[in-house]
Amino acid sequence: MTKYLQKCKVCNKYGLANPDSKCRHCGAQLVNPRPPKFSLIDKYWKYRLEYFKEEFDEKFK
Ligand SMILES: [Zn+2]
Numbered sequence: 001m002t003k004y005l006q007k008c009k010v011c012n013k014y015g016l017a018n019p020d021s022k023c024r025h026c027g028a029q030l031v032n033p034r035p036p037k038f039s040l041i042d043k044y045w046k047y048r049l050e051y052f053k054e055e056f057d058e059k060f061k
Pocket residue numbers: 008009010011012013023024025026027028
């Protein structure tokens with residue numbers, strides 16, 4: 001199902017992929033969004049990394 005969803009690059013709304021790849025809200029072009037899961041993991045991983053670094057520094061100084 002997710003592979004049929006595309007994101008409008010103008011209004012950032014998600015829409016179903018159609019032959020024209022046009023946003024039904026504003027008529028702009030729909031593009032394939034980046035898989036959100038990956039960016040979320042990246043975000044959390046960065047936070048975790050920083051958190052662990054701080055904890056590590058405190059414990060082993
Ligand atoms: Zn749009």
